[in-house]
Amino acid sequence: MTFTKKITAPVCETETAINSKNQNFNIENSKNQNSDNNNYNILEQGCTGVTVPDNDENITKINEEIIKKFEPKKKDTIPLSESYERLGYINKALLVKGCGTFLEFISGENKHTLHNANFCKDRLCPLCSWRRSYKIFGQVSKIMNVIQNDYEFIFLTLTVPNVTASELPSKIDEMQKAWINLTKYNKRFKGAVCGYFKALEVTHNKNKYSKSFDTYHPHYHTILAVNKSYYTSKNYIKQSEWLDMWRKYMKDESITQVDVRKCTNKDKSECEKSEKALSSAVAEVAKYATKSSDYIIPWSESLTDSSVNAFLSALSNRRLCSFGGVFDKTRKLLKLEDIENGDLIHLDDKVRSDVAHQIYRYSWGCGVYKLTAVERIVNPLLEISEDENI
Numbered sequence: 001m002t003f004t005k006k007i008t009a010p011v012c013e014t015e016t017a018i019n020s021k022n023q024n025f026n027i028e029n030s031k032n033q034n035s036d037n038n039n040y041n042i043l044e045q046g047c048t049g050v051t052v053p054d055n056d057e058n059i060t061k062i063n064e065e066i067i068k069k070f071e072p073k074k075k076d077t078i079p080l081s082e083s084y085e086r087l088g089y090i091n092k093a094l095l096v097k098g099c100g101t102f103l104e105f106i107s108g109e110n111k112h113t114l115h116n117a118n119f120c121k122d123r124l125c126p127l128c129s130w131r132r133s134y135k136i137f138g139q140v141s142k143i144m145n146v147i148q149n150d151y152e153f154i155f156l157t158l159t160v161p162n163v164t165a166s167e168l169p170s171k172i173d174e175m176q177k178a179w180i181n182l183t184k185y186n187k188r189f190k191g192a193v194c195g196y197f198k199a200l201e202v203t204h205n206k207n208k209y210s211k212s213f214d215t216y217h218p219h220y221h222t223i224l225a226v227n228k229s230y231y232t233s234k235n236y237i238k239q240s241e242w243l244d245m246w247r248k249y250m251k252d253e254s255i256t257q258v259d260v261r262k263c264t265n266k267d268k269s270e271c272e273k274s275e276k277a278l279s280s281a282v283a284e285v286a287k288y289a290t291k292s293s294d295y296i297i298p299w300s301e302s303l304t305d306s307s308v309n310a311f312l313s314a315l316s317n318r319r320l321c322s323f324g325g326v327f328d329k330t331r332k333l334l335k336l337e338d339i340e341n342g343d344l345i346h347l348d349d350k351v352r353s354d355v356a357h358q359i360y361r362y363s364w365g366c367g368v369y370k371l372t373a374v375e376r377i378v379n380p381l382l383e384i385s386e387d388e389n390i
């Protein structure tokens with residue numbers, strides 16, 4: 001059990017402060033909520049603010065993260081919500097609009113981490129997509145860190161020619177079928193590749209002056225695990241062979257591009273040794289299916305709506321990331337949760353909740369996040385020992 005202490009000193013302005021107690025939040029993973037909710041120092045509407053110590057470094061760091069990361073994504077949920085509303089998806093509009101209106105961070109010893117939030121998990125939600133990308137990156141990195149002593153990695157990107165919105169769902173179906181046939185039945189692939197991570201990405205051409213304006217570009221980013229001897233063995237597959245194989249399984253000779261590389265870092269020796277270089281390469285590959293800038297188009301409501309519809313029908317009810325072979329085995333060994341439907345809050349373990357010192361609550365209102373509550377957690381055992389010393 002923990003006890004709370006209220007701290008005093010004004011932090012945020014008045015009218016826009018949201019009483020988070022009164023909002024009907026759909027709080028994800030409610031088990032992880034602090035049990036002492038009633039003890040929060042929550043701003044009431046019209047009150048002058050919560051109070052914190054002047055030298056609270058955690059607040060500075062959390063504010064920085066909120067301004068740089070959370071706020072831009074949260075702002076993008078508004079035009080998406082408006083588009084859903086125009087398209088008649090009222091429930092989606094409400095869910096996305098309410099996404100991330102509540103954020104709770106915990107801190108301890110100069111570190112902080114997101115502890116609770118109300119994320120909507122909509123496929124196109126900019127805030128949730130960003131959290132999902134973060135999660136995908138984390139999981140893929142963990143797996144690669146475990147297996148990197150035994151395997152080399154290849155980054156393979158498989159593309160198809162651009163398609164219209166109406167062609168997009170069936171084209172992705174074809175790609176999925178081609179991938180299954182390639183991985184299950186192709187002897188060269190099976191001889192060389194010991195495991196993979198695959199992610200679908202779809203980009204949208206919004207350049208009015210381009211010949212392929214308003215077309216979509218679905219492609220697979222994959223990371224393949226191969227044996228250390230791959231580059232000198234008969235199993236080595238050169239780029240032209242990858243292209244032939246992809247053309248064959250897509251039944252499309254017009255495909256011109258298949259990108260294959262060992263690592264994005266130019267310096268081979270550095271790349272092989274440096275986890276940082278590997279991380280940056282993985283970050284490029286392990287991203288979520290869409291960028292909100294591909295369907296939230298500030299200069300055209302109609303193009304925004306048609307793009308939102310196109311992405312929605314192409315991506316709904318579809319797995320966008322998958323693991324195979326040694327990637328999948330390691331994922332299971334590490335007991336990593338479902339990458340697409342799992343928790344979007346606890347993506348890392350920067351601060352354990354049992355050693356947390358402080359809780360900071362933020363609410364969304366008038367286009368910005370505001371600190372609405374600060375709670376200090378006092379470990380009762382420490383309190384007792386302090387008393388005894390006296």
Ligand SMILES: [Zn+2]
Nearest residue numbers: 099120125128
């Ligand atoms: Zn969301």
